[in-house]
Amino acid sequence: MPRINFPDGFDFGVATSAFQIEGAWDADGKGPSxxxxxxxxxxxxxxxxxxxxxxxxxxxxxDDVALLKDLGVDSYRFSLSWPRILPDGTGAVNRKGLDFYKELVDELLEAGIAPNVTLYHWDLPQALEDRGGWPNRDVAGWFADYAALVFDEFHGLVPRWSTLNEPIALWVGYGMGAFAPGRADERAGRQAMHHALLAHGRALEAFRAGGDAEAEIGIVLDIWKRHPATASVADHDAAERGDDESFRFFLDPLLLGGYRDRLVRRLTERGVMPETRPEDFELIARPVDYLGLNVYSRVVASAADAEQRWWVAGDAHPGGNFLDNGMEFYPKSVYDAIRMVTGEYGFDRPLYVTENGVSDALGDDAAHPIDDAERIRYVAGFLSWIAKAVEEGADVRGYYLWSLMDNYEWSAGFSQRFGLYHVDTRTLARTPKRSAHWYRDVIAARGFDPAALP
Structure with missing residues (x-):
């Protein structure tokens, strides 16, 4: 296989999120999320x-910025904690919270690393949840005010913004109850998802009004394309339904101007279609500067196993070529996602692969390998398919590996490890894994030789 190369100007980075790495959950005036x-x-x-x-x-x-500098990344994608900046979600500003992020941005810029800032990565202020949370339509206004504050404070300092990261997580939190806030109400979950799109549109308005002409703004969606397990009509329908109720729920209003008819029909029949207003979709569909795609694998959909938990390591589910953590290794999924967005949706602006990575999923500290050859092969596979899409003309401008370090992986705690750097939960010491050295070399060389993979 020939060497994999990336063009000059292609951004290599890593990604994290506030709640997963920051800690200091009640320090210096931060409110609870x-x-x-x-x-x-x-x-x-x-x-x-x-x-x-x-x-x-x-x-x-x-110290963590020093790790980033040693890796040689062009850009660092991280999120702000809304309750660290606005402890009650609205109202009084916590200057110490803002100062923390300003010092972080200054440190990055001093190191020659471009900040890529996400406004929201799942940590809603608890005070706003107490007022109804994402199912309350007022959340779009609360979010817009928070966004306007942040855009003003960081004007001219941040070249790339995203409004939301993976808003499908609101379904997991409100519709399934598996994530915070732990509500299992399908109607509330669908309404929360619609309001996230409204919040994105309102934040986009605030950004344009701020006049930061040198910066760009987008939204980040995760794409797990469903493939039917067999050629049966039932499995095809299961795959179609899964796509419609996950990533297409967001892509359709953002890029096509509304929800597709078959989704509206299904949700209406179940009595869970979110309430919308005619003016919503014009707001939601205002053009972004770029689209971020988080791609980890595909989903093999089977009507016979509609309750399968394909996202849970160790659960049996259709597919093949499984990794040590139980997830299927299907690197072509990123190429398919790029082609779907540019072809089917006609998206003609820049794309970034804003998350991609793999968990060791081997337990806690003692079990986690420093010699993580599987992570190297996984990332190399995805980079190879991204390079193919670029060679074919896709305007993919960058790749962010998830994640810089082993972090707090939401409901899984520290039981899943995605980091280039191992984090000892007792001492918090950071230790580079083999993948950190490999990724540093890839960045420096702007590519890699597939024949040299471990």
Whole structure:
């Protein structure tokens, strides 16, 4: 296989999120988030260990930026904690919270690393959940005010923004109850998803009004394309339904101007179609500067196993070529996602692969390998398909590996490890894995030789 190369100007980066690494959950005026509440509720997260400390990035961010500089990344994708900046979600500003992010941005810029900032990565202020949370239409206004504040404070400092990361997580939190805030109400989940799109549109308005002409803004969606397990009509329908109710729920209003008829029909028949207003879709469909795609694999959909938990490591599900953590290794999924967005949806602006990575999923500290050859092969597979899409003319501008370090993986706690750097949960020491050295070399060479993979 020939060498895999990437063009000059292609951004290599890594990604994290505030709740998963910062810790300092109640320090310096920060308010609680729904994940703080969820993690302190017995039985909700792995081993009942909340994210109070996580990786303690709040106190160690300068050391972590040094890790980023050593990797040689062009860009670092991270999120802001809404309740660290606005403890009650609205109203009084916590200047110490803003100062933390300003110091982080300054440190990145000093290191020659471009900040890529996500406004929302799942940590809604608990005070806003107490007022109805994402199922309350007022959340779009609350989010717009928060966004306007942040855009003003960081004007000219951040070249790339995203409004939301993976808003499908609201379905998991409100519709399934598996994520914070732990509500299992399908109607509330669908309404929350619609309001997330409204919030995105309102934040986009605030960004354009701010006039930061040198910066770009987009939204980040995760794409797990469903493939029918067999050629049967039932499996085909299961795959179609899964796509419609996950990533197409967001892509259709954003890029096509509304929900597709078959989705509306299904949700209406179940009595869970979200309430919308005619003006909603014009707001939602206002053009973004780029689209971020989070792609990890595909889903093989089977009507005979409609309740399969394909996202849970160790659960039996259709597919093949399984990794050590139980997930299927299907790197072509990223190529398929790029082609779907550019072809089927006609998206003609830049794309970024904003998350891609793999969990060791081998338990806690002692079991986690430093010699993580499987992660290297996984990332190399996805980079190869991204390079193919670029060679064919797709305007893919960058790749962000998830994640810089082993972090607090939501309900899974520290039982799943995605990091290039191992984090010892007792000492919080960061230790580079083999993949960190490999990725550093890929960035420096702007590519790699597939024949040299472990």
């Amino acid at each position: 729904v994940w703080d509440t969820f993690g302190h509720t017995p039985g909700k997260v792995h081993d009942d260990v909340p994210g109070d400390v996580a990786c303690d990035h709040y106190h160690r961010f300068r």
